Amino acid sequence: MLNVELLHVTAEPISHIARCARVSHRSEGSGSKADADLVRRLIGWGHLSVLEFAHATFLVQGLSRACANQLTRHRLASFVQESQRYVDVADRTLVVPRAVAASPLGARAEEFYEQARELYEKLVAAGVPKEDARYVLPIGAETRLVMNVNFREARHIIGLRGSRHAQWEIRALAARMLECLTREAPAAFEDLEVSA
Numbered sequence: 768m769l770n771v772e773l774l775h776v777t778a779e780p781i782s783h784i785a786r787c788a789r790v791s792h793r794s795e796g797s798g799s800k801a802d803a804d805l806v807r808r809l810i811g812w813g814h815l816s817v818l819e820f821a822h823a824t825f826l827v828q829g830l831s832r833a834c835a836n837q838l839t840r841h842r843l844a845s846f847v848q849e850s851q852r853y854v855d856v857a858d859r860t861l862v863v864p865r866a867v868a869a870s871p872l873g874a875r876a877e878e879f880y881e882q883a884r885e886l887y888e889k890l891v892a893a894g895v896p897k898e899d900a901r902y903v904l905p906i907g908a909e910t911r912l913v914m915n916v917n918f919r920e921a922r923h924i925i926g927l928r929g930s931r932h933a934q935w936e937i938r939a940l941a942a943r944m945l946e947c948l949t950r951e952a953p954a955a956f957e958d959l960e961v962s963a
């Protein structure tokens with residue numbers, strides 16, 4: 768099951784962004800309200816580069832390889848993903864889309880994955896390297912990764928992947944990212960929303 772945990776975030780991110788931004792504007796003001804108002808104005812003006820001064824690191828678990836493939840297309844984020852070359856992934860479950868589970872063939876998906884997993888285990892036991900045995904695993908097999916992202920890129924990812932055009936799994940991920948970031952830095956994220 769998808770689990771998104773905020774591992775680390777820039778300390779006092781809104782004040783930090785505002786402090787950096789004031790070097791450019793030489794604007795006066797201090798205190799958390801002035802900082803938050805400034806960050807909201809910067810976002811309104813589209814002066815988003817200052818958001819790059821704050822970062823967040825997420826641990827994402829229980830996502831499918833299909834979803835991870837989409838997420839890692841974001842070139843300005845940094846990733847570490849669990850290696851199927853080195854880690855025995857026989858205990859990983861399958862992410863089953865609701866549409867598949869609800870279809871008359873839903874049970875077949877679990878059955879198919881059990882067979883694939885069993886074959887994987889037998890191949891590894893027979894001495895086939897994990898990096899080769901993994902080829903029999905489907906794209907729905909779960910993985911985990913760490914993503915480090917600056918606030919500008921986080922807004923970009925949430926905007927694109929939280930839209931109704933994005934797939935349900937990455938949309939759910941965008942929603943969890945938005946929840947975490949809005950809690951930590953409301954002024955930088957409160958204007959965003961993720962489609963239901």
Ligand SMILES: Cc1cc2nc3c(=O)[nH]c(=O)nc-3n(C[C@H](O)[C@H](O)[C@H](O)COP(=O)(O)OP(=O)(O)OC[C@H]3O[C@@H](n4cnc5c(N)ncnc54)[C@H](O)[C@@H]3O)c2cc1C
Pocket residue numbers: 840841842843844920923927928932933934
């Ligand atoms: C609904 C949806 C459907 C998609 N369908 C497909 C598909 O069918 N096939 C497919 O291959 N991909 C697909 N994608 C992935 C998409 O093409 C992008 O690769 C992915 O969303 C990353 O977006 P990005 O390049 O804007 O973001 P990032 O890589 O996160 O980059 C952020 C921003 O930085 C700037 N930037 C980054 N690198 C460069 C660069 N080299 N030059 C100039 N500016 C740069 C751009 O402004 C970019 O928007 C889909 C994405 C979505 C949201």
